[in-house]
Amino acid sequence: KQEVTQIPAALSVPEGENLVLNCSFTDSAIYNLQWFRQDPGKGLTSLLLIQSSQREQTSGRLNASLDKSSGRSTLYIAASQPGDSATYLCAVRGGTVDNDMRFGAGTRLTVK
């Protein structure tokens, strides 16, 4: 059974700092990995999706990397802003297209 872990559970940084959020998974046979943002009381907003054949994806100030062999992904946020404050979730889809996604518990980010 795929287990997805996100550490730390909470992170507080000053505005302008570059930061990295971590996601690890136990089974490297994945189809893709997706990063989401969730604001309090809201649904999930897709940030980036990395297919299993890709190493990274970029969107604006966000860059996500994937290292399947080590079971890790990172989400890099450049020049953080107060508006980046939210919970960030990573989710991994298993080895075939029909496999369900397994979510990490998230990292709650506060940018002061």
Next chain:
Amino acid sequence: DAGITQSPRHKVTETGTPVTLRCHQTENHRYMYWYRQDPGHGLRLIHYSYGVKDTDKGEVSDGYSVSRSKTEDFLLTLESATSSQTSVYFCAISLLGGESSVHNEQFFGPGTRLTVL
């Protein structure tokens, strides 16, 4: 934003009553999902559908049933609600298939907060 709506957005019900949650999409996506989100557990898949009348169980399907009679609608039913089913329920959609990220991205609805007393 992906065209996904959920209804109702909030519901309070009593133990033992039936409850149906509705997810409606305007994207014509093939795959639809129901998740629940609970503190300490994150999001867990309840059921998903890969086409009209084609559904399958997820990680936490006990006590839930689903139906999909049209591409755009996916219903989640709690036949006899219990307090352990108090949660926030999210619907999601995706196209899936191929190597394109566009096809594999999963989009979420706004959620339904269900309280079972």
